[in-house]
Structures are given as structure tokens and as C-alpha cells.
Amino acid sequence: MTDTKTAPGSGGAPPDRVREANGKRKKGLGFLTASWEIRDASGEVQAVHERYETGGEESSKKCLWRLPGGTLKDGLKGREIASLPLYGAHELDSEAMLVIVVEGEKARNALEEALRKAGITREQVVVVGTVTGASGTPSREVLEVLRGLEVVLWPDADEPGRSHMRRVAERLQGVAALVRIYHWPEAKEKDDAADHPAVISGGEKAMDQLLDDLCGAREYEPPEPEKPEGLKGRVLIGELLRGGIEPTPQLLDGLLYEGRIHSIASGPGTGKTLLAEWMAIQIMKQALSILYIDAENGPKLIAERLQELGADIEGLDELFHYYPAEVALDRESLARLMATVEQADPALVVFDSFADLLSIAGLEENSNDDCTRWMRTVAQPIKDAGSAVLVLDHVPKNGKGPRGGGSKRAKVDVQWNLEVTQHFDRERTGEIELKHDKDRECWLPKIVRFSVGGGVFARSAGTIEEMGPPTELTTLQREVYGYIRKRGAEGAGWGDILSGTGGSKGTLSSTLKKLVRLNLIEKDNGRYYAKRTEPEKPVDTPDSQGSVRFNRGSVEPDRTGATVGVQYGSPPLRGEPTEP
Template structure:
């Protein structure tokens, strides 16, 4: 064929199904189908006068079986096509529940692209009904990395399963149907296959009745292998050598499952006996706490992290928060606190969902002056790209237990919720998230610092944006951080931290507790003063308008003159004027004819800051 002819023929081949491609190759090579049995053809791999090659059109491939004993590899070679051309570029795999009801579909498209439809959030085993029957009958279940491999093993007469999403998704699936099963896992011969095998080991070791690992002796995966040989020639292997951390994670997974099962069993027994023991509703023994309070060995909770000179901002072993707009410098507050803890010799865990390691480390080292060696030893930097699962939860718990951080920063809550698939405005979804990462850190004794965004200005400005459960979940202290004077690394200024909540009453609501200051290139937490800030007052705009009217007048004004100068609703002007007097921004003196004269002594700005 000429080059253009070949290109046209090659394009047509790509559009064919695998069955069409094989039939075209058979006809081109002179083979003919049996008149009475149209699925039987003359086998091109041997002299075949009586058609012995069965050609079956399967959902995702064509199956070739020569009854004279020729392998699929030999037949494909005789046809002049590769083994990969026995498979369709497009295929649809249907996932069902235990009863066989379709739940979702995975469509394979050209270029190894996969698209899911249906309930895409469902994470379940492929061919689940067959898996459940096999486990009940004590048959072996083969575990592989993709749906194509499942079908290859089914052709060989085996029961097999996988999950959608490839080798990196196994830790998300519900593997409980494989508990008590005899499992043979076949890993691909690549790095992803080793990672997958370790995930399988983490989730099924100690849960399956038996668990062995095998690998293809021919090609990369089990499909490649089965095209030229049987399952009995798969090579038995051991997953890559496990590090102490890997072993700790695997042990933690088993411990969590055993703990859950033990709690469930105890709860059932206690419930039958009419008691609440063994559950989360068991009464708490208060004797040690009462004795400690009486003897002075237990102190009232007080903040001990985030030192600003006159005190501290955050409580150890509790959930704390700082919220504000994107220019308020929340991350600087977190990093200054982290630098203080590192200087004490403590470990800090920084869960960064908004920046990069380069950005965070540049601030710590170049701007805050933390020694690189200290950062390397005492900062654990996490940049997660997936939600917490049973395995990753166990890994995080093991990490926290090993490093014992004094501070865990989550930057930011909004991004963490999004990654977890939680709606930030849904109370129940937000509450569930707080029982994951924040609770794990609290259980390890760390102060948790959540960075978040503020609501729009108004009477709820002291609240972070989204569900009220965010505010309710604060067990330490929360602050609104707001710019008082614009700042940058080379521009002096400050942001104030206003108490939005203090569970233990060390700071009153609305109290301007501290400031993040930038002065002469030095970034620090510092005292702010004791004046209360009325950030939630809806009259702030009126107060600024009255303040500006008095400032423009440059002299004392009577109440009626203020109304005229400020304009607008007279009642609101008088209310704003009274509020300014209360704030100490305006003084009142008796003038001629006993008129009350108002003098501006400190301008008021609508952001609520008395400057």
C-alpha cells in the first residue's frame, strides 16, 4: 500500500472493534468461517482444513480459542496483529450492589481514559455478587488492578474483583466482603503495582483467611500473562520491603478494626443488659478531676501558644481558629506561632492546602528567621491530595503518635472541607469533618489552629463563613483577624485579632486581644490594647459618616447641626452620634443657651477600628 493508503487503512483499524479487527485479518489471510458454525474459522497458526478456531465477541475483547492447541499469541502473530489489538478501545464495566442492582458504570475510552456515571461516590468491589458467593463457598478470589484483568481471569474460570480508579484507589474501597476470604492478589510489574500491593496488605492482612501475591511471568499484567500461559505459572512474590512506618500503619489499621469490632460487640451485650456501658454514652468518672481542682493540681484551662507579649492566643489540646479576609495575614499569624514552637524545640505539623512547601518555608526561613536545620527537624509539612480514609487516618495517627506535635495548623478549613467532599454550609457534614483531622490532632495533645475565611461585614462578622458548626466546634479560642493598617513584608502595618469566642472565658467577646505587627521588616505578635471593637454593629457606616461630618466642620456642632452636616435619616444619625460618644470618639460639652456641643477627638472608620 502507498503511504496515504496505509494511513487510511490504519485509521479504519483504530475505529474497529476487536472482533471486527480479527475477522478482517482472518479474511485478509484467506481463512473462512464454517458454514454451519459462523464463530469457527480456519486457524492461521497451523494447517487447518476443518475450522478449529473459535472467535467469540466478548464485551471488552475478542476471545480466541484454538481447539488444536494454538495459543492466542500464536494466532495473533499469524494474523499479523498485536495481542493488544484483541481488546476494544471502548468498553463499559457495570458495578452492582450485593443484590446485583446496577450502581454505577465505568466507561473505558481510547487512550486509557475512564469516565464514571451513576453513583460515582459509591466505592465498592467489582463483580460483588460473584465475590460474595465465592467467599461463602470457600473459593479463591483473585484481586487485580483493573476491570480488564477481572474479565481475563473470568475467561480462565476464576472469580476476580477490583475497584474503579486504578491502583491508587484501593484504600478507598469497602473491602469487608473479602474478610475471611482466600485472596490471591496479582500486582502489575511497575511502581504503582507495588504501591497497590502495600495498600492491599494494609487492608486485608489479618482480615482475609489467606493472602498471597503473584505477578505476571509474561508481560506487565495478568491479562498479558493469560494470553500466553495459565494462572498456574504466575510467579509468587512478596510486596516491596516494608519500612517501620509502613508496618506501624498496617498495625494501626488492624488495631482500629479490632477496636471497632470489640466496641460493637460490647455495645450489643450492654444494650441487651439494659446498660449504656461500653459506648460513647457511658458516664464519665469525675473523681480524679474533682480531686485535682480541689488540690490545685489541675488548673483552669488557659491559652499557652501564640505568645504576644501580654499573654497567649491558643489553647493546647483544643481546637482554635483564626478567620478573616484574604489580606488579613492569617497565615502569618499561624507561621509566627509555628516559629515560636519550633524555637521551644517543639514539633509543628502544617497541613497546607493553599500554598506550597516553597511558599511556607520561604516565610519561615527568610522572613521569620527560623534556622533551616530546625525547620527540617521540627516541621512536618503535609500537602494532601486526597480525603482521609481508614488507611491514611491510621498513617496520620501513627505520625502524630510518633512526633507528638504541640501545634497542628490547617490552612485552610474551607479547602480541607472541599477535599473531604463536605459542604461548608451543611451542619452535619461540617460536624463529621471536625471528628476527623482536628480530633486526631487533639487526641495527640496538640493545639489545633484552623485558618478560615470571614463572613461579609455585618452582625455575624465574628463568625467564620459557612455552617455555624464551625464556631460551635471551637473548644479553645477563635479570633477575627482584620487589617488595621495595610502591611506587607516591606511595609509597616498591623492586623488586629479580635476575640470571636473563648470557650474558657480568658478573653471577652469583641476584645481586641493582640496584633500581628510588621515593623522595620520584623513580623511578630504583639499587644494591641484593651479597647473593645464593635465589628458587628450595623451602624458603623453611620458612625463613620457622622465622624467625617464633625471632622470636616473642624469645630463643635450641636445635635441638630450634626444631623444637617451628616445627612440621611435623623434617628440613625443621633444613634450613631450617641455610639461615638460612648466609644470615646466624641466628647460633649454645654454651649450657649445650654446646647449640647459635640467635638470629635478621635476619627472613627467603618471597619470598626478606632485609629
């Protein structure tokens, strides 16, 4: 027997019988009523399972584990119970005709004793017990001792017991030669093998009948694996085309898309931070907010530049959310960043600059894996939240594309490269040129130029820039507006307007956006509706090349090419910040 000490009738013994088991009593636990040694297949003791009962009228019991020679306080010292051998595994016979697996040591000993009393040998039937309790499951390594054998699982008569043996059966697939699960129809709730009448009586005839029932138990059949539902979120492309595909809205005409990731790469002193702040001002003019994460300039220089570029000082604290860079990649830091995005609800998030931000995060600029990780964990969630992202980056010494890992370009939707095409400084107006070598949406112009320096930052001729609220519509704008008015309360979808006016996709997108800004139309649930009659006063009109002639106040660089923008009093585009 594997029991070293067992109280007579210990499976629910009366209080006076508990004391008869053993005179040993532990403070706070009661009397030791049973102790089971759990041995591996070689017979070596791996653990000891002990049961204590308090006795008395309100007797309670508690089962505890310890290592051989160890204490109850130390327990198993971190060893998982699922890794303990099956109780009785050392008595397994590889030639046995049948192995019965029950739950627990008590049930195993009762059934083992009844089989031997009935003259059934271990060469015929061996009994083992699981020791994990109904909530656990022996590991696959533990169940390897049953490889190639015919196994019958006898669960306790309750749902936890049945679930326990189903899990054992699943783990025995491909291990045991055959697995059956025995169902005892007359069992009461929570009965186990020790409660079966044949086991209690030990009669030879009754045990033979029980053995026949066990051998005739239904073979376990693994449940059919659930068929995967397939991919979710299918988009009906035909339906999408029938409704008309509207181009991605632009946050800043010809420069930035709404909700996309952009990068501007350039060398030092080329004006990329100044350009980013100018973009921020144009967006704030639309009453949209900016989140600016700065690792390169500091708040004083950023503030001076914004002032020189004509930012509305009164509105800055409401719309311009500036933070010194503290963007690490730990969970807490990323959570704070996304909480700030939620609170500020920015149309654009600017990161200045990429190399410094990678360093703060402990990443390498030349590592594709590190660049990809930053984009995936920082920029992508912001894009998913609906904000546009602008990352300011540096170029290598050869001046071709962003510096460092090549995955930078792969992870952005728009890659702008910024170059100085005509020298500028505090006194002289020159020119910078944006040229994209990636535009996933393919709606932005290839080149955009700006006049800069000498107190000027302005977008050059050939690009569209408003100087004030327009008071006249172009021919196409008038035609589109008229078409939408005719549709009345029905409104018109983007595809309807495209076919109804015969315009191109690109010009229609900018035309609709312009009409919305003029408060002539509104967009609701993908359809456009007229709001009021158009203004009648004349304004600037396109020239023969399709560029817009602007009001007075435009400036020119030191070479041919009219520009529009703001003039300011000789800002320190290079060198030290101005004195407060």
C-alpha cells in the first residue's frame, strides 16, 4: 500500500475515530488522518500529500503538500502539482491489460484493494490516481507512463470531475492505445470509485461485473475541431465603386492628408522645423489642435518661431499642445501619450526629431527593427486614433532620403524630402523645395516650393494658398455647387457629383473641400447638401497656367516666382534666439 498512515474510515470519519488515526496533532490544522507518498515510475518519492482533520462536532479537513523530508511550510517549493506523478505509477505493468485512472488517492486505494480482494491481478488491471484535484490536469509528460496502454477514466460524479477526466482524455490522445470514459448511472452527486457498491463489498462476482462495465465503457471521441469562421471585415469592392471612391481628405492642401503618417527629411538648417510650425499655424486657423512632441529645440525657440510666423497668441494655449519629448516605449509611457492624444484630439501630431526620439526610447536609428518598432508602437496608434502624424527626420551625408534604417520610408504614407534650392538668411529671401518620393494616396503634387528668409515664409506661386475668405467661385466650383443645389434635400454622393459635373477626381476633391470651408455646402454621412446661396463679390481668379493670383501682400524671392504668405521682422532663422 502507498498509504503510510491512514485513519480507519477516514473518508468522513466520526470525530472520535479521527483521534485514533494518529496521536500527532499540528497546531491550527488538527490531527494527521492520512499521508500519501507520490512516487514516480522508478519508485522514488517525489512528494507527500497529507490530510489533517480537526475532529469535534464541526470537524473540518485540509490537504497539504510537502517534499520528502520537507516541511508543510515549505510546501513543494514552487514545483507545479501538474508535474507530479500519477499516484500508483510505480506499480504500473507495461503488460497490463487495462489501466483504470480515478481522481485522488483515496479512490485509487479503495478500488485497488477491492480488485486484489476479488483475485484480479496487476497483470490484468492496474489502478492509478490523478493528484491535481479536479481543477488541474496532469501534464503530458506525467501521462507518458500510459503510452501504448488501454485506459479507462473513471470521473467523480460531478461536473468538475467529468471536466477533469475529459481534459485527461484529450491529453492522452496519441499516448494511450485506447481511451474510454466510464459512466456510473446510479452514482449520487460527488460519488467516486470508493463509493461504488462493488468496491465497498469487494465481492468477486460484483467486481467481475464492474470490470465488465469498465471494459464496455464508451470510447472517448475527441470533439470535432471548430471550423474557423474565416476572415472578418470583407469589403465589397463593387459596392464601393458604385458609390464612388472619394479621395482621402487633405488636412493641408497639397501637403498633408488627414489621418496619415508623413515624414519630412532634410539636412540641418534647411527650415524643416520652421515649415512644421507654419503647417501647424495653417491647421490652427481651421480651429483644429496640434500636438507637438519636441526633442530638439526647446519651448523658447518654438514659441519665438510661432510668434514670428504670425500665430494667434491668444489661441495658442487652446490649440497648440507642446510637450518636451518623454516618449519611451514602456507601457506606462505609451499609455500617457495616447491619453494626451485623446485629451488634445489633435488634427496633427508632430515629432521633432526622429533620431532624438529613437535615442530617448533606447533604439538605434540604423536598425530597421528598431525603426519599425517605434513606428508600430508610437506613430501607428495615433494614426489609428484618427490624427495625422508628421515626423521630422534627418538625411545622410549624401543627402538622399531619410537617414538610417530603410524601413523608415516603408512605414510612412508620405515621404517628403526638403532641399534648399536658393540660399536664404536673415536678410535675404531664398527658396526651399519639398519633393516627395512616396505618396501612397497619389493625390499630392510632386513638388511644393516656399519662399523663406528675409522676414518671409510663404508658399510659392503655382501652389494654392488662401489669403483671406474668397468671395467668388471658379467655374468648376460654381458648377459643382449648382449641381448639389439642384439635388435639394436628397443631396449628392461623391460619385454622383463626379459623373454629374465631369470633373477629375483630384479637382473635385479640392473643390468640395473649398465649398465646405465657404459654408456653401455640408457633408453628412457621405453625402453633400447645399446650405446657402453663393457670394457675388469678385475675387482673385486663376491665370492662364491654372495658378492663383493673390491679393497684395505677396512677396517674391530673389529670383522669378511670385509667392504668398506672411512677412515678419527679420526672424533669427539661423543663430541664437531673439532676446525676450
